[in-house]
Amino acid sequence: MQVYNPDGTLVGTIQDVELPIGGGEISLQVLSKFNNLEKIAWNMVGAAGDIVILKERIELKQPEQAAAPAYTTTAAPQPATAYIPAKPGKGRKEKYPCPTCGKDLTWIEQYQRWYCYSCGKYA
Numbered sequence: 001m002q003v004y005n006p007d008g009t010l011v012g013t014i015q016d017v018e019l020p021i022g023g024g025e026i027s028l029q030v031l032s033k034f035n036n037l038e039k040i041a042w043n044m045v046g047a048a049g050d051i052v053i054l055k056e057r058i059e060l061k062q063p064e065q066a067a068a069p070a071y072t073t074t075a076a077p078q079p080a081t082a083y084i085p086a087k088p089g090k091g092r093k094e095k096y097p098c099p100t101c102g103k104d105l106t107w108i109e110q111y112q113r114w115y116c117y118s119c120g121k122y123a
Contacts, residue, residue, distance in 0.1 A: 003030050005057040006046065012038065012060075014052065028052070032060045098123055 012032035026042040046055035098116040105114040
């Protein structure tokens with residue numbers, strides 16, 4: 001269920017409801033649009049139906065931006081992209097490395113695609 005401020009701006013999506021045993025305040029755990037977990041007290045809820053609307057606007061904690069370095073560095077060399085043919089040649093047992101992990105790919109005839117059993121996905 002989505003949670004909105006009174007002005008209609010999205011706060012986030014409810015992940016869980018806290019019901020303290022033996023007393024205490026009920027609250028909502030909301031995954032904010034900035035991917036932070038926010039705790040919102042139940043007394044802040046103005047209306048609940050298909051969505052939740054809060055009584056008062058809450059400010060979300062924005063993720064901190066990493067500062068850009070003042071100097072540039074040489075990037076690490078990237079692995080070369082391997083050539084993988086659309087299908088193997090007739091009667092030949094070619095071996096091609098997976099572009100992700102480097103292990104041998106297997107030709108799956110039924111799907112006409114190369115598959116990496118190590119990564120569990122098609123190349």
